[in-house]
Amino acid sequence: MMKTRQAIKLCSFQELPEMIGQVFSVGGEEITLFRLTDGTVRAIENKSPHPKGGILSEGLVSGHFVFCPMHDWKISLIDGKVQAPDEGQVKVYNIEVSDGDVKLVCEE
Template identity: 40%
Template sequence: MSNDFIAIGHIDDIPQRGARCVNTGFGRIAVFRTAADEVFAIDDRCPHKGGPLSEGLVHGQAVTCPLHNMVISLESGAALGADEGAVQTYPVRVEDGRLSIALSALPMAAE
């Protein structure tokens, strides 16, 4: 794998059980920090009604959409429970508190 990660900030920029967004040419990516300081990146649009997942409640390794309570796995991007649908996930690296995201996972990088 090539060294194609780009810097997106510091882990301290994101509150525990919170998120911040990275704007890209194709949409927003929500970067989440769990209570255990794990970091995940997924599309910021719920597959149900397009709700802003970055404004949802983080619990464990999941986020609940603020619009209709759909629960999304931060690890896999899949809707949990009886719900259907999924969001794209993106590899995130944490090194000495610095966050970076894989460029190869971004759709525009594949063009």
């Protein structure tokens, strides 16, 4: 069975500030986009896996990581994994940048 691929435009690349999370709601999910200093755009869910939560769009970005603003957990923007000694994972979304637009890529 063939997978269908859909790309949903979220914003233009130029609208994304560097190193500051921008929140988008897609299909009832809150997704945070981060434009990194190397020009890549990463997308993760906007909720820390910490039991008490935390809004990741408000976190400090360093390299390819975001730090939970409430508990200082270091979370990879590449694979969503929380770095040791803490444990957990956030959902990571596929993003493509084409024709100056940032798009969320969904495959079903």
